Structure formats: C-alpha cells, structure tokens
Amino acid sequence: MPTRSAAVLTSGTASAARIFVAALAFTSAYVGFSAYSNASSAPEPAARVTLSARELPVTAPAQQAATPGQVTVSVLTGAGAGCAKSYVARSLVVNADPAEPVSYHWRLARWSPSARTWRTYLADHDGFAAPERTVEWLPQVSGNPGWYRVELEIDGGKTLRSDRFQVSC
Structure with a gap:
C-alpha cells in the first residue's frame, strides 16, 4: 500500500501543479491583454469648440507720451x-x-x-x-x-x- 498512496500523492501534487500553472498562465494572459488593450486604445475625439468675437469701440484715448515735469x-x-x-x-x-x-x-x-x-x-x-x-x-x-x-x-x-x-x- 505504500506504493499506492505514494502514487495518489504524486498524481494529486501533479494535478495541483498543473492547476497552478494553468491559473498563472490565465492571469498572465489577462494582464497582458489588458495592457495591450489600454495601450492600443485610441484617445477620445477632441470636442469641437467654436469661438466668437465681437468688435468693441475704443473708449480710451491713445496713450499720450508722458514728459517729465508735466501732468x-x-x-x-x-x-x-x-x-x-x-x-x-x-x-x-x-x-x-x-x-x-x-x-x-x-x-x-x-x-x-x-x-x-x-x-x-x-x-x-x-x-x-x-x-x-x-x-x-x-x-x-x-x-x-x-x-x-x-x-x-x-x-x-x-x-x-x-x-x-x-x-x-
């Protein structure tokens, strides 16, 4: 019986190791796919902004040249x-x-x-x-x-x- 329990133990350990390797491979693939998805995603399209302007009359006189000693x-x-x-x-x-x-x-x-x-x-x-x-x-x-x-x-x-x-x- 010692050989039979050793065989069950070995096959159980092998199965656990396979499950661990499979989970590790799945996790690596998921992380890699997420990084690829984020890196290759296109930026959102820029919002279109329309600017408008209007003319205002000049309300101040043109700046006069100031001279020392005069106000x-x-x-x-x-x-x-x-x-x-x-x-x-x-x-x-x-x-x-x-x-x-x-x-x-x-x-x-x-x-x-x-x-x-x-x-x-x-x-x-x-x-x-x-x-x-x-x-x-x-x-x-x-x-x-x-x-x-x-x-x-x-x-x-x-x-x-x-x-x-x-x-x-």
Missing part, C-alpha cells in the same frame, strides 16, 4: 453717464536714485469759490523702484461740477500741477 489729464469717453466722468492723469517720473524706491502722491483738487483756494477732492499714492516710469491715475468725479486740477507730488521733489479743467453736467 496731462484726459477724459475717458463713455466712462459714465451724466456728471459721472472718469479721467486719466499721466506723468513721467524720473527716479533721482535708481537704487532706492521712489514714492509719489496724487491729489485731485477742486476750486472752492467761497474759500478762494484749491481743496483736496480725491487723493492716492503709489511708488516704484526703477530709473523712470510713466505713472497713471484714474480719478472719477460724479455729481460735483466745478473746476479741478491734478497734482503730483514726488517725494524729495517739487509738486507738479496739471492745467485746470471744468467738470459740468
């Missing part, structure tokens, strides 16, 4: 209805020491007939660190007609003033 003021057309008007003030600021930053202060001044002096209506400040820069400011006047001017004070320098302009409704 220019222009009205932005179409910026507001009635008394609401937007302006652009420009000047070229030259930094006396390019290694140091320069700061500057804008002031929109309104003429006061009763006090007979220019009074601050709006103010802003900014700065930069470069040899020179064209600086801009966009003040807005709404519902307050009168005479105005823009002043630019550069730290360590003099105050530059624009020509006066009238805001009316």
